Amino acid sequence: MSNLSSSGSNDSVLEPLLQQHDDDDDDENKTPLTSSRKNEDANDTWLVSPTNHCTSTSKNKPNSKTDPASVKSRYTNKNLLRHCKKPSSIGQSISSIFTRRKRAFVLLGGTFLFLFYINSMIINRNSNQMIPVTHHSTVPGMKGYLVWSDKCKMPSIDPYTAEVMQYFKREKYEPCSTSKPLTKVAFNSTTGKYNLLIIQDQVKYYTKSGGQLDCCYQVIERKTGGEKADQEVGLSECLSFRNSAQIPNTADNILVKCKSKKKQTYINGHPMMPERPEIRKRLQDWKKSNSETKKPVSVLMIGIDSISRVNLIRAMPKTAQYLYDNEWFEMSGYNKMGDNTFPNLMAILTGYNQTVAFDKCAPTKLGALDRCPFIWKSFREHGYVTAYAEDESSINTFNYLKLGFEKPPVDYYLRPFLISAEHNLVNKLKSGLIFCLGYQHSADYIYDYALELATRYRDDPFFGLFWANTFSHNDISDCSSMDDKMQDYLKQLAKRGILDRSIVIFFSDHGMRFGPTRKFLSGHLEERLPFMFIWLPPGLKNSHTEFVNALSVNKNRLTNPYDLHMTLKHILELSGRVNKSEPSQGCPKCQTLLKPVPHSRSCDDAAIEDHWCTCIPYTSIYKGSNVVTKIAKYSINYINDYVADFKNGSVADRCALLSLSEVQSAYRALHGVDASTNVTTETYRIIFITKPNYGLFEATVRYTIETENMEVTGSISRLNSYASDSSCVSDGGAKKYCSCGKSSKNRHTAARAPAG
Structure with a gap:
């Protein structure tokens, strides 16, 4: 497969650092020559023997119980008499021989044809599954790494690794209707x-x-x-x-x-995006008051949920190749900072980490999100038209297990339309989501809305966020069917002249968080490394060559959503309508991507917790060791404590107490000795199964050797689907940890028992 791997990937680098053995992968379907087949071969030889053992008469038939020859015959010729037809002549015997040979040739020929067909199918399947993308995403001179410094060694992943490809199937695009709309x-x-x-x-x-x-x-x-x-x-x-x-x-x-x-x-x-007097007045007022003659650059953010950088290359090769071939700047070291969509988008849109976002923006309280300082508010307050659209209303970022907005958060808000359309139009599901909505795909409404904004306001500054879930959220293969469509949307941006006057950010929030590929180390890395590309309009590149240099350098630097937040603030500063921006509250050291990011940057510098960090090399260790067992039990106690304390224990009586079933894999990273405290800290990453619910979890724990102190970093990830397991809980905070069922009366006490 090496000749089909994307440029910049190197399995040999990953193997010593990220090695995992899967017993199922080592099994092969071998078909040895069985004893019955050997007997058949012996029978064929026996049939052409000059002695006819099939002929016997009752008068010279030996006693089968006592005659030695008869006993020997029973053992040597067992199961062979089925071939005997008692030929009445030599001609019939010869005819029988040739008939059998003819059958053998036919069988042999059929076997060859079958094997040829299977081989052709495999070749066609492989050629269909693996479409190489030409690019140069890795560090120059360090082909196996996306980032390489003394503080960050981020490995490159082969998109076509066998462990993942066994679950990937390229899908064809299918229109939602054979009829055209009226x-x-x-x-x-x-x-x-x-x-x-x-x-x-x-x-x-x-x-x-x-x-x-x-x-x-x-x-x-x-x-x-x-x-x-x-x-x-x-x-x-x-x-x-x-x-x-x-x-x-x-x-x-x-x-x-x-x-x-x-x-x-x-x-x-x-x-639609109707003309509104208040929007037109805002645009005109800012245009008059703006001292600069140049029109502010617009911002278009086009997102796809749950697609890693690697899966974009694997599943959407035409889209990826278009980006690489047309001078889009890739941030190949872009590392997520939180578990799911909400914290990663909140870091981009507000600069808050998850804790602060839930505190200050309180999405479960009426009106709290309306008061939240989203970046689109700053753009609107400074003379931009704003829009936001997201498909699959049931899982929208600000509505899934949340109250959403009391008032429309932007000038043009697509959610009301989609709620009505999902209720009134014909729905076609794919992987449990509304893939088709009437005559077109759900995602088409999102990206058509983006094109409408950029076309309607081609002569005015705008900011828009357009986010699609339906063709990517639940399966790594689903997005492959939309490859041509997505490429066409990007081409439309160029064809309509939108790229001439807009900064476009094409990005994702994270890779696949659950499913069969997530158990592999490649899946672990994919989840943490979404894709991110930036387009600069030609005029801006010519007037600010330092932006081009910075983005070229930052391609192989550790970056994250906080940096993207600071970049949006920087773009607003370029309008001349905003003074110097405040740093991101969630990451004070993070910065705009239009300036070079420090080469020697660590995950700590970028406010990325160990659990999400891809900079740290891990080695595989014995999963049954005492320290691994301690860490597994500590992690389960952490889960039990979390559920017990969640919202003052309001869900504890609905959730079963979890215990350790088994540890599936374990890895360790050595941080070294802290000179100030003289203690040694190690980081462990373990995947374990809990009972009674067969929950599959991944935890990253810092462990101090001298004190045996343990600390969970980030959050504990749930790797298998848990919708049915946690159906009794509707709050997202505890949903991935709760297993609905009868719990212990002493649950709270038991949950706090020390790890043993």
Whole structure:
């Protein structure tokens, strides 16, 4: 597979540092020559023997119980008499021989054809599965590493490693409908309004024989406040129209329905970005007050959930190759800082770590997210148009087990449309998520919304975040079907001139967090290393060559979401509308990516906890050692304590007390002796299974040898699916740890028992 590996990967570097043995991988399906087959071969030889052992008569038949020859015959010719047909002549014997030979040749030929077919299938499968991407993502002179310094040695991963490829299957793109939609919307720049149009050549497909089309549209209305403001929507009365209708600027989104002979034949939805007086006034006021003649650069953030840098190369090679071939700047050392989407996006949008984000932005309290200092607020306050869209409303970043926003957080907010569309349009699921929504994919609504923002406001500054979950969140293979689509969206940015005046950030939050590949060390690294690419418009590159130099250098430096937050602040400073920005609260040492990041940067410097850090080399150790067992039990006690104390013990009585079933693997990193305290600290990473729920967990624990003190870093990860296991708990904080069932009466005391 080495000839198919991406440039910059090197398995030989990973093996001594990150070695893991999987007994299942060592099994081979071998088919030895069995005794029955040997007998068949012996039978064929026996058949051409000049002595006919098949012939016997009753008068000279020996006593089968006493005659030695008969006894010998029973043992030597057992199972051979089935070949005897008692030929009446030599000709029949010869004919029988040739018949058997003919059958043998046919069987042999069929076997060769079958093996040829299987071989062809394997070749085709491999060529289909492995599409190499040409790039240079590793450190020059250090091919096996994405980052190499005295404080960070981040290994490069082979996208096509066999342990992962056994679970990967390249998928073909499938349209959501074989029919074309009957209606469309188009913005009229003269009137400043959207027109709803019936596509005339599609009318015949939606009209019953002899019938007429009766069409109407409803405005999708968001609730004005309360706990359900971000959860429920309403519909206006259905307003009839013939061939077209002008949509009032008070309508953000509409649902269209058509009937023929009183039977509904068509339903579809259309999101829009209507012209609003308050937005236009803001743009004009800032344009007048801006002392600079240059227009501020716009920001477009395009995200895909749960795709590692490596899986982008593996599953979406055309998209990846397009980025590499068209001068996008890759941050190949981009390391996540938290477990799931929420902490990583909050670090980008607010500069907060998870603890501060939950404290100051309190997503489970009504109105708290509205008061949170999101970066899009700063852009809007300084004369930008803002937009945010995310598909699969049930798992939206600010709504999954959270209350969401009481008021729309940006100027153009797609969530109300998607809630209505998911309820009214035909849904097609893939890996448990709404992949198709009516006539198009859920993600198409997100990226079409991005194109609409950038096209509608081509002459004005804008900031938009567009995030897709549905084709990537639950399986490493799903995103492969959207490769051509995603490449086309990136090409559309260039074709429409959007790249001429916008900074575009194409990124993910993390790699796959659960599933069969996550148990491997390559899966461990993939989860922590999402992809991130930055596009600079040509004018900015020409006027600020130092930005180009910085991004080129930072490609192989340790970077993270806090740096991206500082970069967004830096971009706002470039507008001339903002003075020097404050540092990120979650990482005071983090900085803009438009300046060189220090070469000798550690995870501690970047506020990345050990559990998420990919800079530390680990070695595999004996999983049954006393210290590993101690750490495993300590980690389980940590989980039990967390559940017992969560929200003042409000969920403890619903969750079973966990105990250790087995340790699956263990690794150790040596930090060395602290000169000030003269103690030796080691970091252990272990994967273990708990009972009674068969939960698969991964913990990273710092261990002080002299004092035997232990400390969990980051959080303990859950590697297998837990939706059904924790169905009795609705709060995300405890959900991955809770196993619903009858718990001990002394649960709280037992949970605090010391590790033994």
